[in-house]
Amino acid sequence: MSTPRAARTVIRRAHLVDARGDHGVADLYLVGGTIEGIGLGGAVDMEFDAAGALVTPAFLDLHAHLREPGGEMKEDLASGLAAAAAGGYGTVVSMANTDPVVDDPAIVAALVAKAERLGLARLRPAAALSVGLAGRQLADYAALQRAGAVMITDDGIPVVDSHLMRRACEYAAELGLVVQTHSEDPSLRQEGVMHEGSVSQRLGLPGNPAEAEAIMIFRDCEIARMTGARVHIAHVSSERGMRVIEWCKAQGAPVTCEVTPHHLTLDHGVWERFDPIFKVAPPLRAPADVAYLIDAVARGVVDAIGTDHAPHTRAEKDADVQSAPFGLPNIEVAFPLLYTRLVATGTLPLATLLELLQGGPARVMGWREPTLEVGEPADVTVLDVERAAPVDAERFASKARFSPWEGEVLRGWPTLTLVAGQVAFRRVASSPT
Amino acid sequence: MTLVGTTVQVAAAPRGPRARHLLDLRDWSASEIHALFDTTDVMAQVMERTIKKVPALQGFTVGTLFFENSTRTRLSFERAARAQSADVISFAAGASSLSKGESLRDTLLTIDAMQADLYVVRHAAAGAAHQLTNWTNAAVVNAGDGRRAHPTQALLDAYTFKTRFEGFTGFEGARLAIVGDVLHSRVARSNVELWTKLGADVVLCGPRTLLPSEFAEHPNVTLTHRVEEATEGAHAVMALRLQRERMHGALLPSLAEYRSRYQVTRASMRHARPGALVMHPGPMNRDVEIEGALADGPSSVIQAQVANGVPVRMAVLYTLLVGKR
Incomplete structure (x- = not known):
């Protein structure tokens, strides 16, 4: 043998599942970063036993705040991509609201190069829609795309200027870039820290009405239809907002949308505790909104689960509710949370949840659907759906070691995530499995 | 004791x-x-x-x-x-x-x-x-x-009513009217909690921009946009301080318009029960949310509130x- 043999891995007794269905139990072989096949036998370099666990393509997250550069006290690429792998994710789209903003091709290139060296989840950076997220001037989309940017967004800051939004969509459409929008009307949401409704009025907390979201979603869908740009509506939180998307999709607008794990599992009642950990934008809505979002997921209206993983330091969240920042960390609990709350309870089929974490986000981006077929990338995750364990934020790979679901007993914890056949995450024995 | x-x-x-x-x-x-x-x-x-x-x-x-x-x-x-x-x-x-x-x-x-x-x-x-x-x-x-x-403001308001209303027999059946900027008022929220808990009815009154409709979901609370309706049969009428910055943010057109529609006056007290008390949590914008002569008049217990x-x-x-x- 003159050339070295590519590294070969087997995952034994793997219960193979994906959005297309249940493919039974088999030994899954990986070689040189791709899927080799099942039941092949022969010598291997690495061996894992997945008895009792599900083995499925690693997840895609189109919406995570990894905070690098500039916010490394909250999160950095190493901690954020490790947290993603711990959550079963093989690919993450990072948001551009960093300091400096990701509006410069050199920053995109540096992020991509650093992530490759880390060998954790794959990084696909988003770039800013406007220079400095200032909402005035288009960023250099073509150069950003050449450097590796896959999405254009000012996420975190709504694009107020409708003319700028139109031109951004026209320009991005020409390049085949997805435009993701944080759709809220700032003049209507005002200083709202939570959903405007009976709870906000009783607790005396400034409210942000669902209409602030619905109005801006309608504008963004109209601009998508007008320009033909691929517009992806981030973190839809309300029934009104989702109904607007349904109507616009029926009208033929080229829009997709995502919902987050927190908007599917928490409602504004959590504010009785006055804990700024629950302060997110858009806000946690009324129980009827949560029910509507779950129903929209079940009906196939929603294209993807986006985590909107938004880590902050504990000290930043130990502020009063008005000065605390928006955002919560969730990428490590997203699958077990949704599996336990929605699949294990019979509300959603497993295939639907997997679709929103695999093929759904891939189609939003125009990427190949991840499968376990021969020759596909060896990005797989192993999910322990048998043993239940509580959320223990102290063990998070993320720097944000707190969780709205702290202590909640969940099933479906990832125990192993391989990216290009390499171990990106492996849960050690003392961890919750 | x-x-x-x-x-x-x-x-x-x-x-x-x-x-x-x-x-x-x-x-x-x-x-x-x-x-x-x-x-x-x-x-x-x-x-x-x-x-x-x-x-x-x-x-x-x-x-x-x-x-x-x-x-x-x-x-x-x-x-x-x-x-x-x-x-x-x-x-x-x-x-x-x-x-x-x-x-x-x-x-x-x-x-x-x-x-x-x-x-x-x-x-x-x-x-x-x-x-x-x-x-x-x-x-x-x-x-x-x-x-x-x-909460201590609401407690002293209720205590003032209890000790100063002529012929006080209990909070059950009593009627408190609160007039003004309910939206931004912690005093209004605490008084709603306290007086309804003690068995009283509360009427909240103000322009729609400052009176969230969700308050109507609270038991024994009614809403109105007319001061004469609020004071009708009231045992106590409380005017809330109007922050002058409410003119910004499109919550009110002008002080003059607010005054003409929502100022609590001697005339508006004519609808109230005989002996009804006039209250204000302070600090007071005299002749804005409350007519000065009413604040100084015999039905006013504003100084007693501070003392209590x-x-x-x-x-x-x-x-x-x-x-x-």
Whole structure:
């Protein structure tokens, strides 16, 4: 043998599942970063036993705040991509609201190069829609795309200027870039820290009405239809907002949308505790909104689960509710949370949840659907759906070691995530499995 | 309950498990509130003596934490603490560490190292007093948090009604009208909680921009946009302070328009019950939300409200510090 043999891995007794269905139990072989096949036998370099666990393509997250550069006290690429792998994710789209903003091709290139060296989840950076997220001037989309940017967004800051939004969509459409929008009307949401409704009025907390979201979603869908740009509506939180998307999709607008794990599992009642950990934008809505979002997921209206993983330091969240920042960390609990709350309870089929974490986000981006077929990338995750364990934020790979679901007993914890056949995450024995 | 020499002896009031603090009035039962009013009667007698001081809280330390400035509320609490011989430490956050980026929790932990037994907290953000209870073992009294609650103000309002309304027979069937900027008012929220808990009906009145419709979901609360409807049959009418910055943010067109439609006047009191009291939580914009002649008139108990602030707060401090033993 003159050339070295590519590294070969087997995952034994793997219960193979994906959005297309249940493919039974088999030994899954990986070689040189791709899927080799099942039941092949022969010598291997690495061996894992997945008895009792599900083995499925690693997840895609189109919406995570990894905070690098500039916010490394909250999160950095190493901690954020490790947290993603711990959550079963093989690919993450990072948001551009960093300091400096990701509006410069050199920053995109540096992020991509650093992530490759880390060998954790794959990084696909988003770039800013406007220079400095200032909402005035288009960023250099073509150069950003050449450097590796896959999405254009000012996420975190709504694009107020409708003319700028139109031109951004026209320009991005020409390049085949997805435009993701944080759709809220700032003049209507005002200083709202939570959903405007009976709870906000009783607790005396400034409210942000669902209409602030619905109005801006309608504008963004109209601009998508007008320009033909691929517009992806981030973190839809309300029934009104989702109904607007349904109507616009029926009208033929080229829009997709995502919902987050927190908007599917928490409602504004959590504010009785006055804990700024629950302060997110858009806000946690009324129980009827949560029910509507779950129903929209079940009906196939929603294209993807986006985590909107938004880590902050504990000290930043130990502020009063008005000065605390928006955002919560969730990428490590997203699958077990949704599996336990929605699949294990019979509300959603497993295939639907997997679709929103695999093929759904891939189609939003125009990427190949991840499968376990021969020759596909060896990005797989192993999910322990048998043993239940509580959320223990102290063990998070993320720097944000707190969780709205702290202590909640969940099933479906990832125990192993391989990216290009390499171990990106492996849960050690003392961890919750 | 009797007065012996210069000491105060008060029977331990029945207390719910969460009444260790006074954060809002949801956690206090009607019987706990009536017991507090009985204690207030005793404290009011203390304040009528030549020597207005008793040793009831000797050895206790009360910390006043005013993250938002309010001189009159802070003075009232400090008077209430010192009249019972408690030591007082005061923290005003405006010029202090909060502006240096310290978290609310770290600020509290620093002050808590000085070992106060009870904190009186004022903060611009709703929920701040609730949050502090997570980080200290001391009792916490909410002296106003954003739009959320101002429970001692509501208690002194209700106590003033109880002691000053001619022929008072109880809160059941009484009718309180609150007129003005309900949206931004912690005083309105706490009075709604308190008076309805005691069996009274509350009518809220103001322009639609300042009167959230969700208040109508509260039992025994009705809403109206007309002052004459609000005062109709009322036993007490409370005008709320109108912040002049409400002209910005499109909440009101002008002071003149507000005055013409929502000012509480001698004319609007004609619809009220005979002997109805006129109240105001202060500070007052004379001739804006309330006609000056009405505020100075015989039905006004605005000065009595201020005076009752001290014995009510004495009773709160006493109940939380000594009553729990």
